[in-house]
Amino acid sequence: MDIKTLELKAAQMRLATWKMIFEAGTGHTGSDLSCTDILVALYYSVLKQTPATFADPKRDRYIQSKGHAVEILYNVLADRGYFSKKDLTTYSQFNSPYIGHPTNHINGIEQNTGSLGHGLGLSAGIALAAKLDQSDYHVYTLMGDGEQAEGSVWEAAMFASNYKLDNLTAIIDHNGLQISGPTTKVMNSESLAAKYEAFGFDVIEINGNDISELVKTLKIPNTAGKPRLILADTIKGCGISFAENKPEWHHKVPTAEQYQQGVQELQTIIGGLKNE
Template identity: 55%
Template structure:
């Protein structure tokens, strides 16, 4: 059993580390990464079967971040888990660095290059189908954005996953209701999102996507139905954990000023102190 206090403290520390990385680099998807931090924390510290010392272990669980632009939380978690030295975070988005603005599989722990939205689920369907054919027991997790649901390839992959009865595939939607130009309802309304996925043959579970403890419990219990893929509809707040960024569309891709950075770090440090 994973320590609840540990999970909560870890999610706050990951937020501090990714903010430091974005601030020093002068670039990054701040709001999006803060939004998915609890999901990544749950997966990497409480759910997935992985080995940082053997990142190509054949029986590892697979993770594909289809929502590739929100890479800062991903890099931070991978470094903290020991897939590569934490000092490399200082090179983020610098000339010659492997830590670019989207997942890059030259780095240990990254299964696939992603960034062009709509591709990650299709890749994951192939991985999950491969596991079935090879008699492997690993699960495949895929994180998507809610704005990404406008991509037609998402639904082609959803249909294929159901057809091939991929109960070893778990899709997760970071449902923060905002995308780069506005709310998902205004840009391309995708509601009712749960009913759409059910109609494609998936078992849909709704969860508080910023409750790391609840996420661990829900994700560890997947799959929920034999021969059916699982979709976790994770309701989140964009910019979660930093009050000035929460639910503000402009923080999709924005670097904090010196004053904003200090305010954000002070808030997060305060929360860490409370949990000690």
């Protein structure tokens, strides 16, 4: 897909996720909208994995450490054909496998996540396994910036650097907010770039809501012997004007009026992209 098509896809995925959260009456709205562009760049342009190759040992791996943003992951996977879009009408209903955090009972999901601080460790272990097996697949993981307060993240970072895991790319959805407020006030972990560099990572900072920048950066080969950290500066609630940069939208369901306003805003974006 070209960049304009990817931008259109991201807007469509935001709309689908907004709709699903409203209808289900639950969801991490701001977190989903924040990282939409990252998932679209990975799944439609970068990740060497398809529904047909998901069981192939040579496939790239993606671990969503910030598992609470599962609604956008479900919508992207459904759109890519890992399962039927109709399945998502059962989201968060009794006996549905489509629950509020990723589970590997669902096709396309590698690992159960949601207890923050686990994704980087899981990904580093999988990346080391690739090295030991002399396999050339790449491992990607997405973390939140609030998640960086977890000590296990830094143990995993030390591990990844020690074992020279240049087949590992960690991405931080750096929107500056978590459920209880700004990350700098809840538990200041800045400067994340300097910290990861000190831990031996190759660090690149980009606009995480810019599809062009994301695709370009994700396709740059890792520096030999170094894991990579992409610090993706994003807007929490991106795409819905009244939800942007508002911590209360971390986990919030729109009212009927807010829902309609959000639909109109996203449809305007979609219409504009189609007419370009």
